[in-house]
Amino acid sequence: MVMERKKIVVAITGLNNIDSPGPGMPVIRGIKESSCFDARIIGLAYDHLEPGIYMKEWVDKTYMIPYPSKGKDALLERIKEIHAKENFDLIIPNFDAELFSFIKLEKQIEQLGIKTFLPSMEQFEERHKSNLSKYGEKYGVTVPKSEEAFSMNDLFNILRSFSYPVMVKGKYYDAYKAYSQEQAQAYFSKLSAKWGFPVIVQEYIDGTEVNVIALGDGKGNVVSAVAMRKQYITDKGKAWGGVTISDESMLELTHRIISQTQWRGGMELELIRTVDNKLFILEINPRIPAWVYLAVGAGQNLPEALVKLALGMDVKPYSSYDIGKMFIRYSWDLIVDIDMFSKLVTKGEL
Amino acid sequence: MRFNQSIAMSESGFVFNPITGDSFTLNNTGMQILSMLKSGKNVEDVKEQLSAEYDVDSLVLERYLDDFISDLRRNNLIEE
Numbered sequence: 402m403v404m405e406r407k408k409i410v411v412a413i414t415g416l417n418n419i420d421s422p423g424p425g426m427p428v429i430r431g432i433k434e435s436s437c438f439d440a441r442i443i444g445l446a447y448d449h450l451e452p453g454i455y456m457k458e459w460v461d462k463t464y465m466i467p468y469p470s471k472g473k474d475a476l477l478e479r480i481k482e483i484h485a486k487e488n489f490d491l492i493i494p495n496f497d498a499e500l501f502s503f504i505k506l507e508k509q510i511e512q513l514g515i516k517t518f519l520p521s522m523e524q525f526e527e528r529h530k531s532n533l534s535k536y537g538e539k540y541g542v543t544v545p546k547s548e549e550a551f552s553m554n555d556l557f558n559i560l561r562s563f564s565y566p567v568m569v570k571g572k573y574y575d576a577y578k579a580y581s582q583e584q585a586q587a588y589f590s591k592l593s594a595k596w597g598f599p600v601i602v603q604e605y606i607d608g609t610e611v612n613v614i615a616l617g618d619g620k621g622n623v624v625s626a627v628a629m630r631k632q633y634i635t636d637k638g639k640a641w642g643g644v645t646i647s648d649e650s651m652l653e654l655t656h657r658i659i660s661q662t663q664w665r666g667g668m669e670l671e672l673i674r675t676v677d678n679k680l681f682i683l684e685i686n687p688r689i690p691a692w693v694y695l696a697v698g699a700g701q702n703l704p705e706a707l708v709k710l711a712l713g714m715d716v717k718p719y720s721s722y723d724i725g726k727m728f729i730r731y732s733w734d735l736i737v738d739i740d741m742f743s744k745l746v747t748k749g750e751l
Numbered sequence: 752m753r754f755n756q757s758i759a760m761s762e763s764g765f766v767f768n769p770i771t772g773d774s775f776t777l778n779n780t781g782m783q784i785l786s787m788l789k790s791g792k793n794v795e796d797v798k799e800q801l802s803a804e805y806d807v808d809s810l811v812l813e814r815y816l817d818d819f820i821s822d823l824r825r826n827n828l829i830e831e
């Protein structure tokens with residue numbers, strides 16, 4: 402029996418398939434490969450040069466949307482305009498920096514007939530890098546010591562209680578290892594100028610970087626979870642290659658966090674395993690990570706499962722995945738005519 | 752001491768630890784030793800078999816074998 406695939410229209414952000422890639426393209430790849438959905442993909446882009454805009458075999462149409470700094474009202478107005486033309490069934494936002502607006506707008510977006518599948522504001526806020534210490538205490542998980550700095554003065558005071566090297570991290574993205582007060586100051590200035598305050602000072606933990614991608618159903622159940630060891634890390638700290646692993650303690654930690662927090666939506670746990678085998682949580686990202694296609698390749702189509710949850714369909718939780726599946730990222734030059742670029746710049750859509 | 756049975760070994764000498772994600776390549780002798788450990792033999796059995804098979808001084812063999820076992824232990828390929 403051939404099952405007919407359900408036609409859906411999905412709006413997706415994060416088409417920036419660059420050296421520090423957004424998750425949009427691999428999410429699209431998972432949805433396009435779904436045996437349940439026949440999806441029309443609407444890209445929502447912030448920058449005219451996000452590569453996914455020009456990948457027409459994956460993204461049917463793209464619209465420019467206002468940067469998060471323009472505020473949520475501007476975003477809602479733009480979503481209404483685009484929705485009037487495209488009538489989408491759901492939106493999958495993929496950037497940390499835009500999630501605040503999307504979570505705030507969740508009800509209004511739903512009133513337009515558009516589904517989302519996002520964490521609650523409380524879930525989103527409490528796992529913030531700057532709240533990690535409190536999070537560790539509340540849920541009984543091991544996190545590195547970390548403190549927030551809102552000024553250079555704060556930074557001086559905080560650094561007194563740390564030994565070097567320390568990690569200096571931006572509110573949303575970027576992290577640097579500082580070996581001295583001078584270096585920490587320089588990174589503080591750079592990160593606060595780019596991402597605002599606070600800047601986070603975190604204890605440096607030496608070990609192997611491992612990650613888990615997961616999907617929570619909002620009722621405490623894990624629908625999908627895959628553990629990965631980074632094999633190649635870029636100078637921006639991004640995994641450029643990785644392999645699925647069968648580390649039970651990582652998966653147990655993921656189940657514990659999702660069940661305790663009733664997490665709703667995609668998430669990524671960034672972990673460090675120390676030489677003496679302790680697992681530290683470095684960050685909890687409130688969205689699908691860019692390496693999601695490894696999970697799909699290993700047998701868990703997490704983007705498809707997220708779409709099903711968003712549309713209120715039944716989802717059978719995945720219970721296993723292939724161990725030893727690797728991803729190796731690569732770059733590729735697209736050749737496009739300048740007419741495409743000019744159309745996007747002048748009309749805001751392509 | 753026992754061999755970590757979840758370790759995957761290929762005939763070409765590639766060893767993959769699916770729990771940590773570490774991978775290694777071994778030469779023929781390393782493969783032979785690891786295969787013996789995997790099949791349940793202990794270090795004494797391994798030593799005996801290698802002594803019988805190779806023309807090697809027993810002290811030299813013991814030293815190299817000890818070093819190799821330490822490497823395996825450090826890389827979580829065998830457990831206490």
